[in-house]
Amino acid sequence: MTPVARNRIIALGALLVAGAGLAFVAFGDIGENLVYYWSPSEMLRQGDKAYTATIRLGGVVQPGSIQWNAEHTTLHFRVADGVQEGAASVLVRSTETPPQMFRDKIGVVVEGTYDKSGVFSSNRLMVNHSNEYRAPKEGEDPNKWRETLSDATTASTGTGAK
């Protein structure tokens, strides 16, 4: 065999291996076995299996569910499958200050344990961002909202200091 023919066979072999590997990753059920996080409904469906092991739970913050106790830095909120009414949700308790992007309806992933009392104790709270990047809305020009925000901050700092 000439070196040229040998190299071409090696090339075809390597491409075949690469293609098969890619197909396995893309169409195999790797995604089923390596799930980065469970949604609330999936976690609840696991029943007892979800207890005690460290797991990740992902979803959106249920609107109106955030309860922040500034004195004890305890945060309670519900992670739901979606923002619609009646979506399955799980109560999460966290003792860390959440990232600044944290708010109602934002996507979150929490790492921690779920127990029989139905509370998910988070020791790592992550917020995920959408793929949208927008300038501040009309009538909300950058400097203005910065002022509004700093006013709000000053105001609440004032209240906190009392």
Add this chain to the structure above:
Amino acid sequence: MMTLSTLMLLAQVGSGRIQGGWGYVWACYAITIATLALYALSLWVRRPRASPDAKE
């Protein structure tokens, strides 16, 4: 006793907006510029001397 910065942090919970953070921005640009500059330097150090265009 809580410091002022802690209180400011606490006040922001639920605001959904990042304030400040220029330090992260500068860090990213500085690291990138440093990486590109160091790589350019490594190319300069490894320049072929024997070849005819080593005179450049």
Add this chain to the structure above:
Amino acid sequence: MNKFIKWGLLVLALGLLGAGWWLGLAWAPPDREMGDVQRIMYVHVPLQWMAMLAMFINFVAAVAYLFKASWKLDSAAEASAEIGLVLGTAGMITGAIWGRPTWGVYWSWDPRLTSEAIMLVTYTGYLVLRRFVEDPEKRATWSAVVAIIGAINLPIVWFSVRWWRSLHQVQSSPRTVDPEMVLPLRVSAFGMLFITLFFMAVRYRQALAERQAEVALPDALPGDVPMSASHNPSKVA
């Protein structure tokens, strides 16, 4: 390559990067939610795009080498892998820094970050392999095989955010990004493209000079055979 084209590339690259970053840092509006931290986009995204481009060039050069062996293709493969690794590493570091204020963490083993890490390890391995194989022809062939198999990382990294659940968001498009942010991103990306091409041109010349010096050696080493007959490379030990 013509000297003027080479230095022209560098001037163009620095000009565009400077303009793009100025637009991004001073002219573009902050993001509604991320505020000024969003400006990291104009450095992180071009780095990652160009890393992917360089690694893709590595794949093409590797396939082409096996079909038609030439030191030029082997040198192009070496140059592009090294530059891809440098840009990809910088891209990953800037991504981690962006993650801290946004996600709340520098790192999480989500599919995008994990596959990116595997990709960087693969190309590190590729370059290490090239260092350890002394016979230029064996080195070129073996590393081409590693490059082809390692290239499956590219689509995996790209599609990881679509195939699996991840912390990293899916790709943005001009429809999901305001035009005032798209412009600085485009300008910075072209700047990064030209600096990548400049680095590649310089590194390619170096690699080619090294290869030619190596193949010129057989006169001095009687055990080695020139490339044409080396399908039976019996090393005389």
